[in-house]
Amino acid sequence: MYEGPIQDLIDELGRLPGIGPRSAQRIAFYILSADAEDVSRLSETLARVKRMARFCEVCFNVSAEERCRICADPRRDRTAICVVEESKDVGAVERTREFRGLYHVLGGAISPIDGIGPGDLRIRELCLRLADGTVSEVIIATDPNLEGEATATYLSRLLLDLGVQVSRLASGLPVGGDLEYADEVTLGRAFEGRRTIQPNRPVAAAEDPVAQPAAATGEG
Ligand SMILES: [Zn+2]
Numbered sequence: 001m002y003e004g005p006i007q008d009l010i011d012e013l014g015r016l017p018g019i020g021p022r023s024a025q026r027i028a029f030y031i032l033s034a035d036a037e038d039v040s041r042l043s044e045t046l047a048r049v050k051r052m053a054r055f056c057e058v059c060f061n062v063s064a065e066e067r068c069r070i071c072a073d074p075r076r077d078r079t080a081i082c083v084v085e086e087s088k089d090v091g092a093v094e095r096t097r098e099f100r101g102l103y104h105v106l107g108g109a110i111s112p113i114d115g116i117g118p119g120d121l122r123i124r125e126l127c128l129r130l131a132d133g134t135v136s137e138v139i140i141a142t143d144p145n146l147e148g149e150a151t152a153t154y155l156s157r158l159l160l161d162l163g164v165q166v167s168r169l170a171s172g173l174p175v176g177g178d179l180e181y182a183d184e185v186t187l188g189r190a191f192e193g194r195r196t197i198q199p200n201r202p203v204a205a206a207e208d209p210v211a212q213p214a215a216a217t218g219e220g
Helices: 004-014 021-035 036-052 089-095 123-130 144-162 184-192 212-219
Strands: 078-083 102-105 138-142 165-168 195-197
Touching: 004 021, 004 138, 078 089, 078 123, 089 144, 089 184, 102 123, 102 212, 138 144
Parallel strands: 078 102, 078 138, 138 165
Antiparallel strands: 165 195
């Protein structure tokens, strides 16, 4: 629609998640009219994130160093690991202030439609972290959608076989959504009300549909 560089910029911006054609156009014209200094700072930041950001060698969260700030913090509880799909979910759980343990970022969720199986996720790395027996509880905090549930079911069976206590966030999170979009209070309650998964039992979101509504809301 436009010529040359401005159209190139609109096209590039339009490829970003959550940015439609109209937003891409608005951002492109904003950049065109912005101070040269602001624009070069933005472009340097973009280049730097690709050059310098890396993943923590322990938990695979995004990190500026070999180990992320959470793994490097001696005050964190090393007996509990919260398993999430993506780095952005670490931020969501941290904002609830309900969890003082460590994390493990899987790098996605099991999704046969997209050709993503357990081997494509950092599950082997998680099992290796459990090998020395320091960790006594693994909390599975995958997204409350189909892929997240499939991943949670797979993981809980695998981890129970390793003899570790496995828990799953309580219900109450908006189903079909993304963990990062849950508000802090809801996510915090889901965390507090997490339930331990018993060996040799299927993973059920609502184990007892008639009793204990207090347990479901994580009231306390
Ligand atoms: Zn880490």
